[in-house]
Amino acid sequence: xxxxxxxxxxxxxxxxxxxxxxxxxxxxxxxxxxxxxxxxxxxxxxxxxxxxxxxxxxxxxxxxxxxxxxxxxxxxxxxxxxxxxxxxxxxxxxxxxxxxxxxxxxxxxxxxxxxxxxxxxxxxxxxxxxxxxxxxxxxxxxxxxxxxxxxxxxxxxxxxxxxxxxxxxxxxxxxxxxxxxxxxxxxxxxxxxxxxxxxxxxxxxxxxxxxxxxxxxxxxxxxxxxxxxxxxxxxxxxxxxxxxxxxxxxxxxxxxxxxxxxxxxxxxxxxxxxxxxxxxxxxxxxxxxxxxxxxxxxxxxxxxxxxxxxxxxxxxxxxxxxxxxxxxxxxxxxxxxxxxxxxxxxxxxxxxxxxxxxxxxxxxxxxxxxxxxxxxxxxxxxxxxxxxxxxxxxxxxxxxxx
Numbered sequence: 001x002x003x004x005x006x007x008x009x010x011x012x013x014x015x016x017x018x019x020x021x022x023x024x025x026x027x028x029x030x031x032x033x034x035x036x037x038x039x040x041x042x043x044x045x046x047x048x049x050x051x052x053x054x055x056x057x058x059x060x061x062x063x064x065x066x067x068x069x070x071x072x073x074x075x076x077x078x079x080x081x082x083x084x085x086x087x088x089x090x091x092x093x094x095x096x097x098x099x100x101x102x103x104x105x106x107x108x109x110x111x112x113x114x115x116x117x118x119x120x121x122x123x124x125x126x127x128x129x130x131x132x133x134x135x136x137x138x139x140x141x142x143x144x145x146x147x148x149x150x151x152x153x154x155x156x157x158x159x160x161x162x163x164x165x166x167x168x169x170x171x172x173x174x175x176x177x178x179x180x181x182x183x184x185x186x187x188x189x190x191x192x193x194x195x196x197x198x199x200x201x202x203x204x205x206x207x208x209x210x211x212x213x214x215x216x217x218x219x220x221x222x223x224x225x226x227x228x229x230x231x232x233x234x235x236x237x238x239x240x241x242x243x244x245x246x247x248x249x250x251x252x253x254x255x256x257x258x259x260x261x262x263x264x265x266x267x268x269x270x271x272x273x274x275x276x277x278x279x280x281x282x283x284x285x286x287x288x289x290x291x292x293x294x295x296x297x298x299x300x301x302x303x304x305x306x307x308x309x310x311x312x313x314x315x316x317x318x319x320x321x322x323x324x325x326x327x328x329x330x331x332x333x334x335x336x337x338x339x340x341x342x343x344x345x346x347x348x349x350x351x352x353x354x355x356x357x358x359x360x361x362x363x364x365x366x367x368x369x370x371x372x373x374x375x376x377x378x379x380x381x382x383x384x385x386x387x388x389x390x391x392x393x394x395x396x397x398x399x400x401x402x
Contacts, residue, residue, distance in 0.1 A: 015063060016039075016040070016041040016063070019039070019063045019066050019067075020039075022066045022069075022070060022108075023037065023039070023045060023047060023066070025108055026047055026048075026105065026108060027045075027047040027048060028104070029101055029104040029105035029106065029108060030047060030048025030049075030050070030097065030101050030104070030105075031048075031050060031051060031101055031104050032048075032050075032051045032052065032053030032054075032097075032100050032101060033048055033049075033051075033052070033053025033054040033055060033056070033093070033096070033097045033100060033101070034046060034047060034048040034049035034053070034054075034055050034056070035047040035048060035055075035056045035057075035058055035094070035097065036055065036056070036057050036058070037058050037059075037060060038058070038059045038060065039060045039063075040060060040061065040062060040063050048097070048101075053097065053100060054093035054096045054097055054100070054386070055093060056088065056090075056091075056093035056094045056096075056097055057088055057089055057090070057093075058086060058087070058088045058094060059086065059087045059088070060085070060086050061084060061085055061086055061087060062080075062084075062085045062086075064080065064085055065077075065080040065081075065085035065086040068080040068085065069108075070108060073301065073303070074303045074304040074380075075302070075303070075304050075307050075308075077304070078304045078308065078376060078380075081376060082369070082372065082373070082376075090379075091376070091379050091380075091383070092379050092382050092383045092386070093383065094383065095379065095380050095382070095383025095384055095386075095387065096383040096384075096386040096387040097383075097387065098383075098387070099383060099384050099386075099387025099388065099389035099390075100386075100387035100388060100389075102291075102293070102294060102387075102389055103293065128260065128261055128262045128264075128265055128312045129265075130241060130243070132312060133218060133241060133260075133312070134218045134239075134241075135311075136260065136310075136311045136312040136313075137217075137218040137219050137260060138218070138219065138220070139311050140309065140310055140311075141217075141218075141219035141221065141222055142219050142220055142221045142222075144221065144363055144365075145199070145221050145222075145224075145225055146363050147362065147363050147366070148199070150352075150353075150356040150361045150362050150363075151349055151352040151353040151355075151356050152349070152352075153168075153169045153170040153173055154170055155170055155173050155174070155201040156198070156199035156200070156201060156225070157173040157176075157177070157198065157199075157201045157202075158198055158199070158256075159176070159198070159255050159256040159286060160176065160256070160286070160338070160341055160342035160345050160392045161173045161175070161176050161341060161344070161345045162175045162176035162179055162338060162341055163175070163341050163344055169345065169348045169349075172341070172345070173201065174205070176255075176286070177201060177202050177205045178205070179336075179394060180202060180253050180255060180284045180286065180394065181202070181205060181206055181209060181253070181284075183282065183284035183334065183394070183396045184250075184251035184252075184253060184282045184283070184284045184396075185251075185282065186206075186211055186250045186251045187210075188209065188210025188211065189210060189211075189212070190211055190212070190250035190251065191211070191212045191213075191214065191249045191250050191251075192206050192211045192212070192213050192214070192249060192250065192251050192252070192253060193213075193214050193215075193216075193245065193249040193251070193252045193253070193276050194206070194213060194214070194215045194216070194252075194253045194254065195216055195242050195245070195252060195253070195254040195257055195272075195273070196216070196217060196242075196254055196255065196256070196257025196258075196260070197215035197216060197217050197222065197226055197237060198217070198222060198255070199222055199225045199226060199229070200215065200222075200225060200226035200229045200230055200235075200237070202253060202255060203215040203226060203230055203235050203237070204229055204230055204233065204235070206253070207230060207233035207234050207235050208233070211234070212234040212235075213230075213233075213234065213235040213236070214235075214236050214237075214238075214247075214249070215230075215235060215236070215237040215238075216237070216238055216239075216240040216241075216242065216245065217237070217238075217239065217240075218239060218240075218241065220239065223237055223238070223239050242257075242261075242268075242269060242272045243268055243272055245272055245275075245276050247276070248275075248276060248277065248278045248281075249276050249277065249278065249281065250278060250281055251277070251281055251282050251283065251284070252273050252276055252277055252281070252282075252283040252284075253283070253284050253285075254273070254283070254284075254285050254286075255285075255286040256286055256287060256288060256392075258285065258287050258316060258321075259287065259288050259310070259313050259314065259315055259316065260310070260312065260313055261314070262312055262313070262314045263299065263314055263317070263320075266316075266320070266321055266324050267324050267327070267328070270321075270324050270325050270327075270328040270330060271328050273328070273330065273397070274328040274329050274330055274399055277399040278399070279399055279400075280398065280399060281398070281399050282396055282397065282398050282399075283330065283396070283397040283398075283399075284394065284395075284396055284397075285394070285395050285396075285397065286392065286393070286394045286395075287316045287321075287392070287393055287395075288315050288316065288342075288390060288391070288392050288393075289315060289316040289317070289318045289321075289390065289391050289392070289393055290315040290316065290317060290389065290390055291388065291389045291390065291391070292317070292318070292319065294389050295317045298315070299314075299317070304377075304380060305377065305380070305381075308373060308377070309373075309374075309377050315390060318393070325397055329399060329400045330397040330398065330399060330400070331397060331398045331400060332395060332397060333395070333396040333397070333398060334394075334395065334396045335393060335394070335395050336393065336394045336395075337391050337392065337393045338391075338392055338393075338394075339385045339388070339390065339391035339392055340385065340386070341392070342381075342385045342391075342392045343382050343385040343386045346378055346381050346382035346385065347382055349378055350375065350378040350379060350382065353374065353375065353378060354375065357371055357375075
């Protein structure tokens with residue numbers, strides 16, 4: 001709908017129809033929800049609006065935002081946002097819409113050949129082999145404990161909570177930890193291996209249940225906190241690659257660590273879990289999965305998170321991961337998906353993050369660009385869960401044998 005004539009010079013008027021055709025393609029692909037868009041030629045458009053769904057408000061400041069979207073996909077869309085090429089009072093519905101309508105939108109918002117190949121090469125150079133794994137983990141988790149303390153809940157739990165009603169984030173995080181420990185069902189005196197222990201909330205809870213815990217991480221900052229946090233408890237924490245774990249344990253817990261493994265090493269990870277379990281022992285995993293219909297494009301491309309936030313990371317393709325678990329002799333039991341709980345977790349994290357930024361409680365060593373990158377990351381993830389293209393799952397795996 002045109003509200004007033006297009007401003008600008010001859011060139012602006014000449015290119016405007018090309019970009020309106022891109023908007024036409026997006027309009028055709030939005031089956032659910034709508035975008036109210038203000039564009040550089042002075043017009044306003046309602047895109048979509050055929051069926052109920054999220055409503056996104058977007059201002060396209062410069063046409064190149066759309067060019068970056070169609071050539072660079074999620075990486076280009078972030079770069080356009082960082083450059084001020086588009087704005088929104090709340091970008092979460094945009095990410096929700098793109099994910100919710102992914103089938104009809106097709107390849108509109110996916111990187112094209114040149115950008116895709118360059119990003120893919122960089123991603124492959126960061127694959128999580130032994131030489132890269134610690135470097136990749138440090139790039140994210142060793143940003144500083146003071147940074148994460150500013151916006152996580154007091155337990156310092158950096159994974160999806162499990163909500164019941166309108167309870168607090170801290171209580172919902174404890175519910176999630178209890179659910180993981182209930183799955184492994186280790187009696188007091190048993191020994192638990194935690195692969196990827198974060199800042200120690202699960203290890204501490206397990207020890208207070210009477211378990212002995214071996215916790216491993218590749219993040220130096222995390223290891224220091226866990227050692228201090230569990231002082232006096234039966235917890236041993238070390239900087240250890242999952243491939244180097246020795247011995248056998250009554251149970252294994254691993255919460256949102258496998259996303260840092262990468263598809264080429266899923267078989268190694270599951271073999272390590274199986275090898276660490278005593279016969280009949282149980283492993284409780286929580287992992288983030290990508291929708292099956294998104295996997296072919298996702299696995300051959302590089303998204304915003306892989307490029308800017310989690311080097312070497314990859315979400316789980318559940319059918320493939322489950323098949324590899326079976327090859328390793330691990331049964332698959334009691335699956336529970338709770339993606340909307342992750343959306344809620346991310347919303348609360350973002351509120352706390354923005355409050356910390358406004359109050360000057362984020363470390364001064366991080367500039368405005370870094371802070372805005374993380375704000376965008378939290379919104380991007382929230383929208384992905386709300387749109388259903390990604391999900392979070394808890395699963396119990398049992399090692400076969402007596």
